[in-house]
Amino acid sequence: MSDKTPTKPRTVTVAKAKGRPMLTWVGKKPLARLTAYPAQAIERFDAPTPAGVGPGSSSARWAGWPAGLPQAGLLYHGDNKDVLAHLLATGFRGQVKLIYIDPPFDSGADYVRKVQLRGAKGTVKIDGEDYTLGEQIQYSDIWANDNYLQFMYERLLMLRELLAEDGAIYLHCDPSRNSYLRLLMDEVFGPDQFVNELVWQRVSAHNDSARFGTIHDTIYYYGPAERVWNSQKIELGEKYLEQFFDQVEPGTGKRYARGDLMASGLRNGETGKPWRGINPAERGNHWKVGVSTLDQWDKEGRIHWPKSNGVPRLKRYLEDAVQQGGVAQDIWTDIRPIHNQSQELLGYPTQKPEALLERVIASSSNPGDIVLDCFIGSGTTATVAQRLGRRWIGCDINKGALQTTAKRVQALMREQAAALAAQTQSSLLAADDGGPEAAPGPAQLSFATYRVNDYDLQIQHNEAVELACQHLGVARTRTDSFFDGTQGGRLVKIVPFNHPLTPLDLEAVRTELAARPSEERDVLVVSLGLQHDARAWVEAYNRNRPINKLHLIELRTDRKFGGFIRHEPLWAAATVQRQGERLVVEIQDVVSPTILQRLNLEQGVFRAQISDWRAVVDTVLIDPQHDGQVFNVALADVPERKQDLVQGRYELPAPPAGSTVALKIIDMLGEELVLQWPLP
Template identity: 35%
Template sequence: MPIKYIPYTPNTIEGQAVLDNITRTKRVLRYRENNEVYNRLERGMPYYEVETVEQVGEPSENLIMRGECVSNCAYLKEQGIKVDLVYIDPPFASGVDYAKKVYIRRNPKLAAKIREAEKTMEMEELRTFEETMYGDIWQKEDFLNWMYENLQAIKSIMSENASIYLHLDYHIGHYVKILMDEVFGEERFLNEIIWCYSDAANSKKYWNTKHDTIFFFSKSEDYVFNYEEVLREHSEGNIKKYKYEDEKGKYRLFGKNIQGSPIQWHRDVKPEWEKTNPELVYRHYLKAGSLPLDWWTINPVNQAAHEKQDYSTQKPEELLERIIKASSNKGMVVADFFGGSGVTAKVANELGRKFIHCDVGINSIQTVRDRLVAEKASFTIKEVKDGVNLFRNPQQTMDKLATLITGLQTKVEGVSNFWLGAINDSKLGTVPVYVPDLIDSQQKLLDIPTINRIINQEIQNLSINAKKVIVYYIDIDDEKELKKFIKENNATTTDVELKDLKNLLHETVVDDELEFSITEGKGEYTVSIDKFTSDRLQQKINEFNEKRNLQAINKGKKFEPINISEEGLELIELISLDCKNSEGEWFSSTEIKIDKLGYVIYDGEKSKDFWNGKITSKEKPLRIKVRNISGDESVVVI
């Protein structure tokens, strides 16, 4: 349950356009759940307990938060934290399932053999399987209501001179532009930016889509825009063409009319000053460039391998660099509430800004954490304690739920998609089961509007005679009040049983198992990992092997299954030792990460060493944390 609800604005509704209360919106947008959006806004943002998970580097204002956009904004508002620039790249309502490729690491027991034959022995083929990160599959109305609530929450923690860039594509962007008009005001719309990118074309039936859309809004008339930081620079090739090194080692530029520019700046610069101030000359040259335009040609990430994080929705650093330079100054706070691969936080840190990275998926939190560790950044990781163990992300939890509820069958005849499925009870017959969609934060709270819909619409729409339905909830508004409402308003003979989903989830989560030994000598401690067991991962691998083997049989081919050694060390991605705290927030005194090729990254520094199954520290370790290749983390107190 939330500790309390925090208003979006001092007076939440008065003066706000809430989807259906002005004529233009009524004509353009039709939503099924207008009243629920209105009720949620009136109630405010849910404020949960927030736990500090880890401190990296020196104490700072930089934050990484695992949680949903609205609850993260509630925390920021309660703490009085304002943001100066927002970039968000939310789901696009594209109807696509996004997957993460999971790489099996090399067996460290073979590391010595590989090193001995490193030039003659061929590297074994990388073995992988995929896991769904999240499903970008929405009903249009649900997505727009969800986005509307998020935008209201984000606006509530923006400073008066802040601006926001909202990144979408053709699937839903034109609808969300109207929501942005309602939330920030049409007069605060500044640009529709077109990001053009080169990528393989795959259709001969229509024009291939090679651009995304970014909407640029400000909160007030007083906003930051540093146009000089983003003047369209001439290509590096042309700069080199008109640059040479003089006899004193100073760079000069020939006074030329570059690319047809009418400005011949050399007429304004004395040759002596040009020799002694080459950097100023260079800046003067760049100012001859064109003013920034609203279409950008920037290569996608797959054209810049040094940036790749193996994160399916990752955006290029150049894109964020342009936005952050233009719309913020050093020391300002840059926030991304759908942080994904962490490119916003990484670029903001490089440019001397403070950053706030938020995401609901544990893979996102781990990706940006490791990325920033490599950059030697300082930050705090926090987690919103909403009472639900989401495994690695909400999509995987939803996929798992159908197997966790005993006897549940999906796609039961006579039971609509509103229900997750139904249980066949020997005494009661078919019992429909409702489970809130964890991907849609609006469904987390079971309240009177939801119960009213269940008893006066969904139960009555069932084409079976259900004696009972089961309604799972994550948060509940007032259980006594809800049961009283059901008793007084349920016109059917169907019994409604309420169940707490958190109890079901907590009972099913089993940590990975770790066996290790510690030796001390020569001023350091060595932790040897003897065995690692992950039932969840092994089950995934078994499912993958069965599926691929069946496909191979159907095609008359032979399939080589993924086999894990008895020690299971191929399933480990990261090991961290805490030599400072035996409980509470984690402090990584030293850590190693094994990349997909089997090489070790020591405290963010890449190497060409193969992992040998050990980690060392100068201080006595108090706790050890192990992250498996799918992102599950287990902590053992030593």
Template identity: 40%
Template sequence: MTKNEQDAFETFEFDLPPIRGFPELRWAGKRPFRSTQYFPAQKKEAYGDPTDGWWNRIYWGDNLQVMSHLLREFRGQVDLIYIDPPFASDADYKKKIKIRTENIESDSAAFEEKQYADIWTQDQYNQFVYDRLVLCRELLSESGSIFLHCDYRKAHHIRCILDEVFGPDRMLNEIIWKRTSARSDSKTFNHIHDVLFFYGKSHDYSFNQIFVPHDPAYIKKYYSYEDEDGRRFATIDATQAGLRNGSSGKDWRGFSPSSKGNHWKFSIEELDRLDAEGRIYWPKKEGGWPRLKSYEDELKGAAIQSIWTDIKAVNSQAAERVDYPTQKPTALLDRIIRSSSPKGGLVFDCFMGSGTTQEVAMRLGRRFIGADINLGAIETSTKRLIAARANIEHGNDDLFTDNEQAPSKLYTGFEVYNVNNYDLFRNPVEAKELIKEAMELQPLAPGSVFDGQHEEHLVRIMPVNRISTRADLNEVINGLDFKAFEARAAKAPNKPVERIHLVCMGHEPDLGPELEKAAKPFDIEVKVTDLIRDKAHLHFKRASDARLKIEDDHLVIAGFYPLNLLQKLSMDAEAVDDWRQLVESVKVDWNYDGAVLTPAIIDAPEKDELVTGRYPVPADASTIRVKITDLLSESWEGDIENA
């Protein structure tokens, strides 16, 4: 391997020392994850300004590639990781898409769009989680920690994987989050909780105790006294106050030392100080021991335990709801981020989804990095962060109560990146069908492990939402017809018995040779196409089009035609009353530099309101860049010169 080739990889060793009796989770095709290829990233958009030179970052792409990219700059620097990976729920998660109008006259004006598929074989899922946890560990600082959110389906497996990657002695908590009280008619006890596994990178992890208000019954029972100022208080034994013992032989104001040793003795100086502070509670009984006052208005509250029942899931009426499947409540991330990261610390979430982690981190004065493979997640999170920035700048942020001090420094500027030019597919769920169409594959008989045939090659489309690995070859290998190979080899011994074409988006080295090796003693020809590098050879249909013009010193969007969205609605462009009904947002950069979109106009109305579509052009505008995002989160971008 050359020096340049070595520089293209990041390596890491973390083998735990042998532990007698240590259980290890095994699965078919399990392999150690010891190195990863470096993947480039392209900055596409920027919002706001940096704070002390820091820009928060959002990445669109496979999180394995994103973390491989981040290793060079952020290895050992992340203070907190929260991840909410797929739950292996055997379900497709969908988002309701409807035209922006209050009057929907037919079903054609609305449909459900798959955001991602959570359907796995068990072995693939375990390796998927394992690889990503190794990279998470490499990114964490020595005082950092990770929270992994899962449910009953995979919690037992994930706990074993976390023990292997971080070490069983790094396990800090198994937190139970009671997310609902819903009931059903199922034949089991209802599943009403999720699990949060809390692990530290080392034993020197950062932790801030979090308190919640005491139960009213507790206050009523113990804080029953009231002083002359009207302050409610309880009395506590001096031992609990931690006062030091007085020296023997001093004047104890008539109080004799305790023979049982369950009370501390007060010196004259201590009594005088506590009296001045109003802390001494003198009992009415003559000769009784004094006690200390504990005021209700100074209570921190009850320390949070490992069962969380006070945070509700995001329901259909919640103000924070952004209509993204699996959205988690801000209160949940607020508790995690406050407890396990310092102000100004770096928070990372590589299964970003709706952007809850990033929004809360911004509002709590933490720096953040987020990543997701789904374009809908990127657009939803970007819109959410733009709104959070505006609320912070206008003083409308309500995350802090009157008794809390907001952070003195906030990090609100953020940039959006694509990793590895990941802009070929807008929706990974539909990617396979798009590839079949672009390659003009001939269909095969039902039950084949291949997705079609192209010329002499059988084509297998590998997972497009992540790097293809040797483990992904198992199904192909099991589907090889060795009896047919034997007959072909006898008939033409000098020719390959099969020609196979693997299509993927990034892959491990030697993917092709590994499949050729598995076919031995027969010779097969394996061709591997990496769509990220070789996409120029494929021609995908353009998803949308638009017309721009300058009219009366205004930028005017004269028309917008999102072809993919219109096709899903089974509508022609002429059937839509107003193109703005199909638009989620419009962003305008008046002086585009040819690389990074820096919007001066962000037109992203709520609910059924429509974008303006007409914007006054400033006098210093030059090359104007417009980005129009439709209801599917698919975008069109184009330029117009200000003459």
């Protein structure tokens, strides 16, 4: 293990922001020092390839890679603040060539991933009616403005430390917060690092009432003058061609557009000379080419002479433009969003199309460069980086995002491994060592998943809050940064379920009420448990108080509402047998109480029944030689389409006697179950 790989918490430093202007908000503070926690390896995937086939580990591209980490893609589960600190402590400071982030926009809406159970035509039959969709809260971006700015400020400071000297960062945002984020980017990276404000037209029209339709996102692109840059060609649209190629050449009938022959600024030499009675210096300009070249172009008929005494222009023929294409500018109208029938669609409302990430990654990185996305979401950045031959690092606090990303990358790596196996060794090496213009081979055919701190409880909290609100009849308030909703004329505050209610939680409620002097409603505080002194604190607080009284519901023991939060884990029946040289793993049944509970809530008086257990299973993974720590995926059953079901019976080479066979089952809501069997 390298000394750079932390095995216990360490302190890392972060330099101050020096850019101007500087945005101010309540609670703003620099991020000078922070604790870097160690990471625990939890899963490893290696695409199956014949011996000697693959990108190889001795390539110079891995020279600066931390010795304690596998030469593979890296996927981290945890708060990205903790993950970025870990990366700084591990040896990635100044190593990342390209960062793309698509953070929550603070738009005042929950981000909900639609989860469709598996089955014929995308539906699962249950008693009473057809059920097609369940919903799982992935994360909520409802933050007070000051908290949101501090959240982004801290992460941008850390990302700057990870960025290489010639690296670039792209920040994707929408109109709700882009002005604030532009100022933050100027402050952290410096206004001299600003390269582009890119406008991506997401949809062609939007029926907004009483205003112009909002149909675009903004992407801020920052980087130094000396940075990687590969210009991107685009196909010219019919509307563009009709608008600009509006001239017809007499005699040939060719359509052409008129291009400038002059550029601003005075020059000496050939490009500064007068030509055909026209002196460019009188206009403060110079010719783009020498006068001898202008003579040649005019002889070839490539100069457009206006009827009046104007400046000549260069003919740009339509046929050449169609063949060569155009160069991408700062307004992107040629990349379509993911529509309902797209094969890319994974149910994430903020999912971005692969074509968008392909333009970003191809423009600002080369094969073998490190690409980082610390809001990985549905995994588009990692998937495109893998396809384009880049090394990649991704992280997310949400386990569902990690599972979705892992499935996409696994499928792509298997395809790439199969393609490489079909090539000769010489052609493989040529593809792997090609420059930016060559078709890049994969930089790696494996990836490892790590956990930085344990965030399972925080992920379950969002789901539990949603269910608790349904159970208690709470009307959710999406625009309030503190209270979760209202019930019967009372405000409702749901305390995070990963700890019992404490006086500190109650002090936070009192502080919030003090900041709202006109608020007269009582407050219902909901928790999973109570610390012994919490109830006494409430009794003392409520004494002689006519308004803003506090009421408690403790979900474990309350006589009326108690017993609701009883998490029944995923359950499965399966067998493992050795049959000669083969290992046979067979699943007989899987029950997901969480999915059944969600279905029962949606169905009302009807009770949900699922006739085929495979409808609730998203993924099946097998590790035939599990070491008790890292799950090494030897077999992955990930159906390509939602209407397809997992197989349920699997055969693979038998491991040595004494091995432990591990089976991991992931349901459609992302809950995992690992079963293990020792082989005699």
